[in-house]
Amino acid sequence: MSRPLPEQVRLHVVDLAAQLLGSMPSSAVPAPLRGIARFDPRKRARLGGALIAAQLETDKEFREIVAEAITEGWPELVQSLAEGVVPPAADPVVVAAAAYLTRPPGWPEMVELAREELERSADTAQESAHEEVVRRLRDQLAAQKAQAKSDIERLREQLKAARAENADLRRKLHDARRRAKEAEAVAAEMTAAAEEAKAAVASATSAMETELRRTRERLAAAERQLEAARRAAREGRSIEDARVRLLLDALQDAAAGLRRELALPSTISRPADTVAAVSPDRPSVSGVPARALADDDPALLDQLLALPQLHLIIDGYNVTKTGYGTLTLADQRDRLMTGLGGLVAQTRVEVTCVFDGAELNGPVPVVAPRGVRVMFSAPGQIADDLIRQLVRAEPVGRAIAVVSSDREVADSVRRMGARPVPSSLLLRRLSRC
Structure with a gap:
């Protein structure tokens, strides 16, 4: 057989073999399937389907044992297949499974016939499903058309009412605009008066703030001068005196460092010693x-x-x-x-x-x-x-x-x-x- 079994036929054959494994003596179970035989009956076909299908394909003795079981279950079907006759009312899946297991003359053709029958059944079911979908879509379209017609009638009534309401609103809007213009004229007069008052207040406030700021600046300057005077009086010297004193201290320390660096004597014993050979910078x-x-x-x-x-x-x-x-x-x-x-x-x-x-x-x-x-x-x-x-x-x-x-x-x-x-x-x- 060149082509694999149809999926429905393969599942049926594997299920038959999985059921038979539980009733077979352990010595008769093929070695590759002994572990699967200990599984729960519901798990054998699901977990060991690939191994069972492979064993049926390669192990003739195991396949014949399964074939005996199907012969006992459907003796008339097996007899008809052995005679080369396929019952017209038989299930294609059962026919293909029995032909694959019992291997009567021409069994590959029987499997192919079953495959074709299954494909036709699938096509017929698909066409029926398509027809059902088309029918439902047509019904929905007709319902939507009816609903759309009803909605159009309702919208026309609503449009008519809206137009009447719009005309009434236009009249009210005209009256409101006339009253708004009158109110705007009054508000403009009041705003102009308020702006004049605000400008006068702002001018007076600005002048007061300017004068207050100048007064504060003069007060701060006076306070700074007073503090500087107090500090100078307290310290007994001005800021410039402090800078000069600090510079003199720096020069004095630099001269002392230079004297130590040149190892000069602390006292000048000769007049020439008063002449500095190098005048260092500050x-x-x-x-x-x-x-x-x-x-x-x-x-x-x-x-x-x-x-x-x-x-x-x-x-x-x-x-x-x-x-x-x-x-x-x-x-x-x-x-x-x-x-x-x-x-x-x-x-x-x-x-x-x-x-x-x-x-x-x-x-x-x-x-x-x-x-x-x-x-x-x-x-x-x-x-x-x-x-x-x-x-x-x-x-x-x-x-x-x-x-x-x-x-x-x-x-x-x-x-x-x-x-x-x-x-x-x-x-x-x-x-x-």
Whole structure:
């Protein structure tokens, strides 16, 4: 047989063989099917169908055993097939299954006849189904046409009523527009009067606000002058005196350092010793000792801290967010203050730490260690501007270093004569304190 069994015939043959496996002695069951024979009867054909079909195809003895069972069930059918006669009223599936198992003369033709019969039955069923679908579609179309006709009649009635209602609404709209125009004329007169009154009030208010602002500015200027006078009187010197004093201290420390570097005697024993061979410039960050260092060189900050009268200005939040970004702002400030206290104790440099206070709603408690000046920017001012003001306030020539990784801040203070230092260098230096 060249063609496989029709699927319905194959399932029927496998089901017959699966039922027979349960009643066969274990010794008579083919070896490949012994495991399947122990299955539940409902599972044999479903789980072992492929093995059973293959065994029937290759094992003649097993097929003959199944053929005996079908002969006992349908003896007249098997006898007719053996005589080469196919009963006209017989089920094609049963005929093909019996022919395949008993193998009478011409059984392949019988299987093919059954296949053709099954295909014709399937085609007939499909055609009947198609006719039924067509019939239902025609019924639905007729119903939809009737419904559409009814909807059209209803819509015509609704359109007629809507037209009558529209005519009535048009009359009402005409009356409403006439009344609206009259109301708009009255409203325009009232609006004009209100605008005149508002303009007069605005003019008076603007004049009052301008005068009030000028008064406040004069009051603020007077308060600043009074505070400056009080500070000068309290400190006993002016701001310019403080700058000169600070510059003199820097020059004095530089001269002392030069004397130690050249191993000069502490007293001048000869007149020629009063003539300086070298007149050093005033100390500044441009004269970093030893070799020239890059901004990210770890030795840079140590050499800057060794300069006499160095003023170290720190961009507070730029440093803390670089090193302690996961902490709260309060914890960041406390940790930075602790490190700066140790740095001042070791180097004795002047340290000013600037924080951005423009967005603060009130004063911030900060415990500044001895020697550390803490400043917050005023409302409307950012910390970067306050840092630039601190640099401008220093006398020309004083050594100033600004710790910030903000490129804009670094570039601006460099143009003003200060030396920018990345925040990472200060964090590395604080870790050694």
